[in-house]
Amino acid sequence: MTDxxxxxxxxxxxxxxxxxxxxxxxxxxxxxxxxxxxxxxATVVSMALLVLFGLFLSPEDVVQGESVRILYIHVxxxxxxxxxxxxxxxxxxxxxxxxxxxxxxxxxxxxxxxxGVLFMALTLFAGAIWGRLAWGKFWVWDARVxxxxxxxxxxxxxxxxxxxxxxxxxxxxxxxxxxxxxxxEIPLVHFSVKLWRGLHQDSSVAxxxxxxxxxxxxxxxxxxxxxxxxxxxxxxxxxxxxxxxxDALEDKGLDYALEQRRSEGGL
Amino acid sequence: MEIVVHLSNxxxxxxQFPVLAGASLTVERGEIVxxxxxxxxxxxxxxxxxxxLLPLARGEGTVLGCDLRTxxxxxxxxxxxxxxxxxxxxxxxxxxxxxxxxxxxxxxEAEVEAALMRxxxxxxxKDVQVAKLSAGQKRRTALACLIARRAELWLLDEPHAGxxxxxxxxxxxxxxxxxxxxxxxxxxSHELERAGALASRLVEVVGGxxxxxxxxxxxxxxxxxxx
Amino acid sequence: MFRVARxxxxxxxxxxxxxxxxxxxxxxxxxxxxxxxxxxxxxxxVVERVAPGLVWLATLFSLLILVQRAFAIETADGATEAMRxxxxxxxxxxxxxxxxxxxxxxxxEIVLLVLAxxxxSAKLHVGGVVLLVTTLLAATCGLALVGTLYGGLAAxxxxxxxxxxxxxxxxxxxxxxxxxxxxxxxxxxSGAVVSDGWPWLGLLGVFVALFSVGGTLAFGPLxxx
Numbered sequence: 001m002t003d004x005x006x007x008x009x010x011x012x013x014x015x016x017x018x019x020x021x022x023x024x025x026x027x028x029x030x031x032x033x034x035x036x037x038x039x040x041x042a043t044v045v046s047m048a049l050l051v052l053f054g055l056f057l058s059p060e061d062v063v064q065g066e067s068v069r070i071l072y073i074h075v076x077x078x079x080x081x082x083x084x085x086x087x088x089x090x091x092x093x094x095x096x097x098x099x100x101x102x103x104x105x106x107x108x109x110x111x112x113x114x115x116g117v118l119f120m121a122l123t124l125f126a127g128a129i130w131g132r133l134a135w136g137k138f139w140v141w142d143a144r145v146x147x148x149x150x151x152x153x154x155x156x157x158x159x160x161x162x163x164x165x166x167x168x169x170x171x172x173x174x175x176x177x178x179x180x181x182x183x184x185e186i187p188l189v190h191f192s193v194k195l196w197r198g199l200h201q202d203s204s205v206a207x208x209x210x211x212x213x214x215x216x217x218x219x220x221x222x223x224x225x226x227x228x229x230x231x232x233x234x235x236x237x238x239x240x241x242x243x244x245x246x247d248a249l250e251d252k253g254l255d256y257a258l259e260q261r262r263s264e265g266g267l
Numbered sequence: 268m269e270i271v272v273h274l275s276n277x278x279x280x281x282x283q284f285p286v287l288a289g290a291s292l293t294v295e296r297g298e299i300v301x302x303x304x305x306x307x308x309x310x311x312x313x314x315x316x317x318x319x320l321l322p323l324a325r326g327e328g329t330v331l332g333c334d335l336r337t338x339x340x341x342x343x344x345x346x347x348x349x350x351x352x353x354x355x356x357x358x359x360x361x362x363x364x365x366x367x368x369x370x371x372x373x374x375x376e377a378e379v380e381a382a383l384m385r386x387x388x389x390x391x392x393k394d395v396q397v398a399k400l401s402a403g404q405k406r407r408t409a410l411a412c413l414i415a416r417r418a419e420l421w422l423l424d425e426p427h428a429g430x431x432x433x434x435x436x437x438x439x440x441x442x443x444x445x446x447x448x449x450x451x452x453x454x455x456s457h458e459l460e461r462a463g464a465l466a467s468r469l470v471e472v473v474g475g476x477x478x479x480x481x482x483x484x485x486x487x488x489x490x491x492x493x494x
Numbered sequence: 495m496f497r498v499a500r501x502x503x504x505x506x507x508x509x510x511x512x513x514x515x516x517x518x519x520x521x522x523x524x525x526x527x528x529x530x531x532x533x534x535x536x537x538x539x540v541v542e543r544v545a546p547g548l549v550w551l552a553t554l555f556s557l558l559i560l561v562q563r564a565f566a567i568e569t570a571d572g573a574t575e576a577m578r579x580x581x582x583x584x585x586x587x588x589x590x591x592x593x594x595x596x597x598x599x600x601x602x603e604i605v606l607l608v609l610a611x612x613x614x615s616a617k618l619h620v621g622g623v624v625l626l627v628t629t630l631l632a633a634t635c636g637l638a639l640v641g642t643l644y645g646g647l648a649a650x651x652x653x654x655x656x657x658x659x660x661x662x663x664x665x666x667x668x669x670x671x672x673x674x675x676x677x678x679x680x681x682x683x684s685g686a687v688v689s690d691g692w693p694w695l696g697l698l699g700v701f702v703a704l705f706s707v708g709g710t711l712a713f714g715p716l717x718x719x
Contacts, residue, residue, distance in 0.1 A: 096715075150664050157661045161647070167280055167322070170718075174647070177712045178661075181643070184704050185665045192668040192697055196675070250283055258278065261288040261475045318579050343581030354576025356505065356567060358512040367505050371498070371582050396512070416580065 031241035039234050046227035050076075053220040067133035072220055074126040076228035077119045078148065083232060084116025085151060088158075089183045092176035103247065104240070106172035109179060110162055111239035113155050115232060120152040143194035150189045154182050168247055268295040271331055271420055271451045272317055274477075278325035279316055286312035288475035289326065294453065297446050301466035302455040309475040310455035311350065314422040317453065318348040331419060344372060347418030349426060353409040357398035361388050361408050364397060369415030382414040385441060402429035410441070421445060421452040427461060439465050495586045502582075502590025507597060509567055516598050520559055524602055527552040528609050538615070543684055545614040546677035549606045550670055553637070556602055557666070558659055561641040564595055565649035574649065574717065584714035588642055592709070596638035603630055622680030625691045629680060632698035633673035636705065640665050643709040647716045672697040 054072035088109045095105035127145065128138040139145065162175045272294040279287040286309050294300055302310045315321045317330050319342035328335035333342045355364050362383065369379045383389040386407045397405060406429050413421060421442070427435050442452055442465060455472075456462040463469060471479040510516055531548045535541050541548070568574040577587060610616040618626070640662065648658040672694040678684055679691030 150667065153660075153664045157657075157664065160657060160660060165282055167282070167324070169322070173715050173718070177715050178647070181665075181708060181712060184708050185668075188668045188697075188701055188704070189664070192671045195693065195697065196671050253283060254280065254285060257283065258285045258288045261285050263474070319581075320575065320579055340581065343579055345581075346579070348576075348579045350572060350575070352572030352575070354573050354579075355571050356509055356573060357571065358509045358567070359505070363505075363508065367501065368576075368580065370501055371577075371580050 031238045031245070036234060036237055039230065039237070043227065043230040043234050046223060046230055050220070050223045050227045053216070053223055058216045058220040059214055067130065068217075070126055070130040070133070072224045074123060074130055075221055076224035077123040077126060079225055080228045080232045081116055081120040081123050081148065081151070083229065084112045084119060084236075085155075085182075085186070087112040087236070088116065088155075088179050092179035095172055095176045096180075103168055103172060104244070106168070106176065107240045107243040107247070108236065109176065110159075111236045111243055113158055113162075113179075114239060115235045117152065117155045117159065119228075119232070120148060120155065123148060124152065141193075142197050143190055146193045147186065147190040151186055154185065158182065168250070268297070270294070270329075271296050271298075272329070272453070274316075274326070274328045276326035277316065277323055277328050277335075279312055279321045280324050281312070281321075285324075286321075286475055287316065290472070290475065290477050292470065292477050292480070294451060296449065296451050298468055299442060299446055299452045299454065299466045300468045300470055301462045302453065302470050302472050303457070303459060303462075304472035304478075308472045310472050311424055312475075313472060314348060314350070314424055314453065314455055317342075317420065317422055318346050319343045320348070345418065346420045346422060347413040347416055348422045348424075349409055349413055350424045353405050354412070355397045355405060355408060358396060360394045360396050361400070361411075362393050364408055365411045365415050368412035372416050374415045374417070378417070379415050382411040385414055385444075386411040387437060403431060403434050406430060407434065407437075410438070414441070414445075419450055421450055423452065423454045423456075425456055426454060427456060427458050435461060495583050495589070498583050498586025499589035499593060502587055503593035503597075506564065506567070506591060506594030510594070510598065515563055516560065516602070520556055520563070520598075521602060521605055523559065524552050524556045524606055525609060527555055528606065528613055532613060541614045542616065545610045545616040546681060546683060547674045548614065549603070549610050549677065550633070550674050552606055553599070553603055553633075554663070554666060554670060557599065557637055557641050558662065560595060560598055560602075561645035561658060561662070564591055564642070565645050569649055578717065584717060585710045587717075588646070588710055588713035591646075592635075592638045592642040595642055596634050599634045599638055600630065603634060616681055616683070619682060622682065622688050622691075625676060625688055625695070626680035628695055629673055629676040629691070629698065632695060632702055633669050633676075636669045636698055636701045637666060639702065639705040639709050643705070643713055643716070646713055649717075668697060668701055672701070 050072060054069055058069075058072075060066050060068060091105045091109035091112065095102055095109065124145075127148075131140060132138050158175060158178055161178045162171060164171070164174065166174075270293060272292065274290055274292045276289045276291055277287050278285060278289055288309075290309070290313060292313075302313060304310055312321060316323065316328065316335065319330065319333075319335065319339035322339070323335045330339075330342045331345050333339065335342070354368075356367070359367070362379070365382055365388075366376075366379045369382065374382075380389065383393065388404075388407060388411055392400065392404060397408060400408065406426065410426070426438060430438060439461070442454075446452060454462055454466065469479075469481050470477055528548065531552070532541055535544070565574070568577070578584075607616075607618075611618060644658060644661045644665065648661065675686075676691040676694040676698070679686040679688050679694070682688075
């Protein structure tokens, strides 16, 4: 019906305002704008810096050796995962606040959740490897790890609810409510696991997680946070635009279907 | 005459399918309107729209003074919808069902009794579980629930289906009584003859739109009876 | 809102009385689950130690079926839609159904506790009774509230059978942890003492408070079209 080619990264119009953030025009064949291009470059640069500092320039840890370098990825991804959670929650709130004109908020929530799930998976994976290397265990039952795992599952559920179908407004309202319920639930889970693990003397494991942070290591961690945050924003912006295009496509489909329906009646 | 329903180019979607593609209709109080048209034309969707269940995607609409775009929840308490499903609980008896649905608007026991009597359910079938009723009897029970709820606008989807001749006559009489008491009725039905005799207006629904609207013989009989 | 809730709770319980689905199907299911646990865990010693956990696990699994059932009676003949069409206050529907669900859950839990005494040699003792009863109450309320909430969402939607467990189980995790620890304290298993249990009860209380408010607000939008 339409031949929109979605190639991220190619600038299509020079308008980098909030307008172009959410409204693809008929002429837009890509989700890139000058703003995201700059953002993309910044991301690549900071990732390069991260690789440089993380893999080469920063020293190895006294206790853990080279394996501490995974931390640079792990911390970055877990940070993003929780930021994504926050963004989804806040956009869901924004969506419910003024429902009629802002499907954009709903799409931001959805895009953020998708990216968030990805980063949570990465976090758990990197964390498992680091755990194995650092103190011999893939998994540890402490509050943070368990809560992250729960967040992961909860967001998979959230994405399932988004996929339930119906009009865009319905999807938006339903998933916004589910996201806000998740905000209620996650702290509860965290707190209950914390209380639970407090019963067991896991201090031996807790001690080995303490890494003595050399200045350069701290700096590398800082770069990691920045690099991953930039990556997150870039991904979410593009994904949101893709979702906007999908919605627009469906709306156009609706107009087409309306015509079909009307011709049914011969009116 | 007071306008009970006013639709202007209404578009409603189910998923991605436009069940209503620009329907316009006006109904006044006390009318009995018959919706006719082929299957899939949008009759059921129109009724659900009037009941405040289906959201309005485009266009305008008001029912009983409530705007369907912004305030459709308010419509629901004043409207009675009888769809393809009956909305009954099969494990409860006829009386329990009518009492439950009546009490959602605070109907008294007397009103519940009256509703049962009106639909001929007050004697033999009163304490029978709905699961054991025939289709026609279930229909009558559902109608009794509607009566107990004192709806101002009745929306009936194929109400005659499953009723025998006597049942249909009773239904028609009930509907006439209801309009005499101030209710407005919109019926979707394939039974052109019977419903045509009952209705004051015939409306044809095709392709999600209202094609035609004409007075019907029943309308003349009605205005004659009214004097 | 409370009038509607009472009405609906009464209706749900009356339906259960008539149809006896919970007593004839869900309770036996829960019992079988308890027996299966013993098969899987092999030694009597292990089973005794984890008895409280098993009771609550069996409760959770049964919760899934109970919730499905609670909404199946509505969707069977289009009653949820009829309730929406009738303009019944959704908050009232939520509280009413949660109340009925809680009543059924409570019966289930008591039966399971008795079974734990019989099958797993769990020992009840007087000092822990207050804790035990309050835990039962709090956990039951919590489970009923979230069960009704997510059950409403999942009802009448495609893929519902698989969606409900996915959504519900993560949410009830705090209840599982809290109720199990509190029950252990009440029964004295694994060396726990009664006083250990009260913080957990606090957790359960917070859970109930949060979800009673949250659920009442969220239920309407979730079942709306």
